[in-house]
Amino acid sequence: xxxxAIVGGGPAGMALALALKIHGVESEIxxxxxxxxxxxxxxxxxxxxxxRQILDWLGVWRTLPATPIExxxxxxxxxxxxxxxxxxxxxxxxxxWVLPASHLIAALDDAVxxxxxxxxxxxxxxxxxxxxxxxTAWAEGAVEPEAGKSRDYGQHAVLCTARVHGSHGNVAxxxxxxxxxxxxxxxxxxxxxxxxxxxxxASEIAALDDAGFLSLLQQRFGSRHHFTAVGPRTAYPLxxxxxxxxxxxxQVWLGNAAQTxxxxxxxxxxxxxxxxxxxxxxxxxVSDTGDPxxxxxxxxxxxxxxRGAIGFTNLLIDAxxxxxxxxxxxxxxxxxxxxxxxxxxxxxxxxxxxxxxAW
Numbered sequence: 001x002x003x004x005a006i007v008g009g010g011p012a013g014m015a016l017a018l019a020l021k022i023h024g025v026e027s028e029i030x031x032x033x034x035x036x037x038x039x040x041x042x043x044x045x046x047x048x049x050x051x052r053q054i055l056d057w058l059g060v061w062r063t064l065p066a067t068p069i070e071x072x073x074x075x076x077x078x079x080x081x082x083x084x085x086x087x088x089x090x091x092x093x094x095x096x097w098v099l100p101a102s103h104l105i106a107a108l109d110d111a112v113x114x115x116x117x118x119x120x121x122x123x124x125x126x127x128x129x130x131x132x133x134x135x136t137a138w139a140e141g142a143v144e145p146e147a148g149k150s151r152d153y154g155q156h157a158v159l160c161t162a163r164v165h166g167s168h169g170n171v172a173x174x175x176x177x178x179x180x181x182x183x184x185x186x187x188x189x190x191x192x193x194x195x196x197x198x199x200x201x202a203s204e205i206a207a208l209d210d211a212g213f214l215s216l217l218q219q220r221f222g223s224r225h226h227f228t229a230v231g232p233r234t235a236y237p238l239x240x241x242x243x244x245x246x247x248x249x250x251q252v253w254l255g256n257a258a259q260t261x262x263x264x265x266x267x268x269x270x271x272x273x274x275x276x277x278x279x280x281x282x283x284x285x286v287s288d289t290g291d292p293x294x295x296x297x298x299x300x301x302x303x304x305x306x307r308g309a310i311g312f313t314n315l316l317i318d319a320x321x322x323x324x325x326x327x328x329x330x331x332x333x334x335x336x337x338x339x340x341x342x343x344x345x346x347x348x349x350x351x352x353x354x355x356x357x358a359w
Contacts, residue, residue, distance in 0.1 A: 002289055003027055005130035008140025009038055009119060012255030014108040016137055016276045017117045018058045023284030027117060032124040039109065042234060043101040044192040046185050048270045049092045054277050060107040067186045068094035069172045076176040077222060098185045098192060135250050135290040138257045143241040151240040155180055156202030157263060158195045161187065161231040175221055182220050194263055195220065199237065206235040238262050242310055247299045250290035252279065267309045275302055
């Protein structure tokens with residue numbers, strides 16, 4: 001039997017099943033939760049234009065209510081230098097797209113049902129439960145500590161939506177501060193907010209009333225927008241966990257099961273989609289989807305992109321975490337150089353959108 005068992009019926013697992021179907025590979029999805037529960041996901045996703053292309057190839061993009069990011073403004077509090085990246089400078093309609101994860105999951109779930117892909121809900125499986133399949137793709141849960149490398153950033157992300165005076169103008173903001181980065185992503189007529197804070201302050205900040213949180217958000221972000229209203233807050237810990245090798249004997253790991261990244265550069269799910277696109281392409285023409293040589297070739301092919309995304313995320317956190325004056329001046333100069341050198345700006349923008357394919 002040459003079919004693939006996909007453990008995890010969330011967005012990564014369903015996207016993989018659809019990608020494999022397009023390439024003529026049969027698969028079955030195993031999900032521990034009820035299928036209806038998978039659709040209830042409060043996250044907001046920032047998708048790169050490369051991710052949009054993959055989702056369009058999967059046939060799910062056109063129905064999604066995604067808000068385009070036409071430019072990205074990057075700055076750091078208390079220092080000179082800023083960079084602005086614009087879609088027209090890179091030759092794309094948008095640098096990225098923002099939408100609720102629940103909408104994407106619903107579209108993927110509908111496509112999986114239409115394609116006739118078997119979806120086994122409320123079935124928790126272990127390593128030995130998929131022995132009848134040529135390959136097991138683990139697409140749920142986080143990286144197991146003993147299987148990978150990790151870094152605790154000592155930070156939490158507080159997520160919410162917020163309104164401002166005037167229009168967001170389809171501009172995304174990444175504001176680095178000594179207390180952690182603050183990101184604003186255009187979503188409908190609001191902003192999706194990712195406010196990073198020290199782990200020990202997360203519960204206190206998430207529990208603030210609306211007026212208290214608005215005051216904190218205004219102080220952290222600065223005066224470029226005036227915040228008028230804020231939605232409910234949720235908080236979750238931030239860290240880096242990744243498997244050095246995403247394959248083993250007749251097994252492959254994808255999505256958060258392969259790597260969990262800090263959200264600062266919005267690379268996590270975009271990297272997962274690139275992994276899925278490449279895995280499906282590699283497995284399509286082979287007679288044995290679990291062939292060790294095929295899996296090893298896939299892992300080698302993904303190494304540059306995975307290491308690049310992990311390294312880029314880590315670099316941003318380290319470079320902007322300190323208020324040490326020489327480092328602050330250096331990163332200000334770096335932002336200024338990024339803004340003044342079109343080839344460098346184009347390279348960074350395309351790397352964020354397309355991963356290693358940009359090279």
